[in-house]
Amino acid sequence: MSPDKLQPLLIVEDDLALQKQIKWSLDGFESVTAHDRESAMAQLRRHAPAVVTMDLGLPPDADSVTEGFKLLEQILGADPDIKVIVLTGQNDQSNALKAVAMGAYDFLAKPFEPEVLHLGVERAFRLHQLQAENKRLQAMQTPDALAGLLTRDPQMLRVCRTIEKVANTNASVMLLGESGTGKEVLARGLHQQSHRRNGKFVAINCAAIPENLLESELFGYEKGAFTGAAKTTPGKIETAHAGTLMLDEIGDMPMALQAKLLRFLQERVVERVGGRQEIAVDVRIVCATHQNLAQCVKEGRFREDLYYRLAEIVVEIPPLRARVGDAALLAHAFVRRFGQEHRRNLTLADDALRAIEAHPWPGNIRELENCIKRATIMADGHQITAEDVGLAGADGAEGDRSLDLRVTREAAEQRAVIAALARADGTVAKAADLLGVSRPTLYDLMHRLGLKP
Numbered sequence: 001m002s003p004d005k006l007q008p009l010l011i012v013e014d015d016l017a018l019q020k021q022i023k024w025s026l027d028g029f030e031s032v033t034a035h036d037r038e039s040a041m042a043q044l045r046r047h048a049p050a051v052v053t054m055d056l057g058l059p060p061d062a063d064s065v066t067e068g069f070k071l072l073e074q075i076l077g078a079d080p081d082i083k084v085i086v087l088t089g090q091n092d093q094s095n096a097l098k099a100v101a102m103g104a105y106d107f108l109a110k111p112f113e114p115e116v117l118h119l120g121v122e123r124a125f126r127l128h129q130l131q132a133e134n135k136r137l138q139a140m141q142t143p144d145a146l147a148g149l150l151t152r153d154p155q156m157l158r159v160c161r162t163i164e165k166v167a168n169t170n171a172s173v174m175l176l177g178e179s180g181t182g183k184e185v186l187a188r189g190l191h192q193q194s195h196r197r198n199g200k201f202v203a204i205n206c207a208a209i210p211e212n213l214l215e216s217e218l219f220g221y222e223k224g225a226f227t228g229a230a231k232t233t234p235g236k237i238e239t240a241h242a243g244t245l246m247l248d249e250i251g252d253m254p255m256a257l258q259a260k261l262l263r264f265l266q267e268r269v270v271e272r273v274g275g276r277q278e279i280a281v282d283v284r285i286v287c288a289t290h291q292n293l294a295q296c297v298k299e300g301r302f303r304e305d306l307y308y309r310l311a312e313i314v315v316e317i318p319p320l321r322a323r324v325g326d327a328a329l330l331a332h333a334f335v336r337r338f339g340q341e342h343r344r345n346l347t348l349a350d351d352a353l354r355a356i357e358a359h360p361w362p363g364n365i366r367e368l369e370n371c372i373k374r375a376t377i378m379a380d381g382h383q384i385t386a387e388d389v390g391l392a393g394a395d396g397a398e399g400d401r402s403l404d405l406r407v408t409r410e411a412a413e414q415r416a417v418i419a420a421l422a423r424a425d426g427t428v429a430k431a432a433d434l435l436g437v438s439r440p441t442l443y444d445l446m447h448r449l450g451l452k453p
C-alpha cells in the first residue's frame with residue numbers, strides 16, 4: 001500500500017474556471033481543491049496532501065502575492081515534506097525564484113501546457129513517495145552500535161536516531177531519564193558509534209562516590225598528595241582521553257567540583273590533585289541524570305554555566321510505561337535470555353503478558369529485567385504465569401492528546417499493531433489473529449508504518 005495513494009493533490013486556485021481546468025488536466029490524480037488561504041489550510045489538515053499546486057495571487061488581494069507567500073510558508077511549516085508547485089504570472093520570475101528559495105518544489109508560468117503540469121505533478125509525487133520510503137526505512141533500523149537496545153517504540157527509535165546523528169560530533173550530550181531507562185546503554189552506544197573516538201568509554205557515578213574522593217577519582221592524584229596516595233594515579237578524565245567520559249548522576253556533583261569541571265571543559269586540561277603540571281585531555285562528555293537539572297539550576301544547586309556546557313544536546317529518554325509495546329517485547333527477550341542461562345525452554349503465559357503490559361514499571365527496564373529473572377526461577381513448568389511474575393494488575397488509562405480524527409486513527413492503528421507484534425513476540429500470523437486482520441493486511445500495515453516483525 002503506497003501512502004501517496006492515500007495522500008491526494010491539493011489545487012489552490014481562486015479562479016474557478018482555471019481551477020476546473022487544472023483539475024481536468026490532472027484527472028489521473030486524486031485531487032481536492034481550495035480557493036483561498038483559509039480553505040487551503042483546512043483541506044491540508046483534512047487530507048494531508050503529498051503535492052500542492054498553488055496560485056500566488058489569492059484573495060482578499062488577488063493582485064498581490066502576499067497571501068500566496070503566507071500560504072506557502074504555512075504549508076511548509078505544517079509539513080516541510082509537501083511538494084509545492086507554484087503557478088506564477090508570465091513575467092514573474094523573481095517571485096518564482098523567491099518561492100523556490102522558501103522551499104517550494106517547483107514553479108510554472110501561466111498559461112501552462114497541461115502535459116507539462118501533469119509531468120511536474122507526477123515527478124513531485126514520485127519524489128515525495130521516495131522520500132517517505134527512505135524515512136520509513138531509516139526509522140526501522142536501530143543503529144548497529146545500539147543493537148543490544150530493544151525497542152519498537154517510535155519515540156525511543158527517534159532517541160536512537162539522535163544518538164546516531166550526534167555520535168560523530170564533539171557535542172556534549174545530556175541524557176535525561178528515569179532510573180533504569182537505559183541511559184548507560186545509550187551512552188555506550190554513542191561511544192561505539194563515534195568512529196572518531198578510539199579511546200575508552202569510562203563511566204563514573206557522581207552519586208555513589210563520597211564527596212572527598214570524587215575529586216581525585218575524576219582528576220587523579222600525584223604520589224604523596226594526601227595520606228594513602230601511595231602512587232601517582234590518573235583520574236577518570238585522563239583515562240578517557242580520546243574516548244568518552246560518562247558522568248552519571250551529574251545532578252549530585254558537589255558545587256566545588258562543579259567549578260573544577262567547568263574549568264576543565266573550558267580549558268580542556270586537567271591538573272592532578274597535588275600536581276602542578278597541566279595535562280591536555282581530549283574527551284567527549286556524556287552526562288546523565290534522573291533529576292530535573294533545569295530546576296536544580298533555578299534552586300541554585302547546579303551551576304548554570306556548567307549546565308549549558310553539558311547540555312549542548314539534550315536527549316529525553318521516555319520511561320518504559322510510555323513506550324508502546326516495549327514491555328512485552330523486552331519481556332520475551334529477557335525470558336529467552338534467562339531461559340538459556342538456566343537451560344530451560346520457557347515462554348510467557350497470556351495472563352503474565354497482560355500483567356506485564358498493565359504494570360507501570362517505575363524502575364523501568366532494570367525492574368522488568370529483575371522481575372523476569374526472578375520469574376524464570378519461580379516458574380514450575382514451561383510457562384511463566386502472572387503469579388510467577390508477581391504483579392498485581394493495573395489499568396493503563398491514557399490521556400487523550402489530539403482530536404484530529406485522522407491523526408488519532410493512525411496513532412491508534414500504530415499502537416495496536418506495535419502492541420500485537422510485541423505480544424506475539426514478532427510472529428506475524430499470531431499478531432494478525434490478535435488484530436482480527438489477515439496476514440497480508442498486517443504486512444501492508446507494517447510496511448506503511450515502517451515496522452519490522
Ligand SMILES: Nc1ncnc2c1ncn2[C@@H]1O[C@H](COP(=O)(O)OP(=O)(O)OP(=O)(O)O)[C@@H](O)[C@H]1O
Pocket residue numbers: 148149150151177178179180181182183184185186248290330365366369
Ligand atoms: N532498550 C533496552 N533493551 C534491552 N536492555 C535494556 C534496554 N534499556 C536498558 N536495558 C538494560 O536495563 C538495565 C538498566 O539500563 P541502564 O543501566 O542503561 O539504565 P540507566 O538509565 O543508566 O539506569 P540508572 O539511572 O539507574 O543508572 C541494563 O541491564 C540494560 O542492559
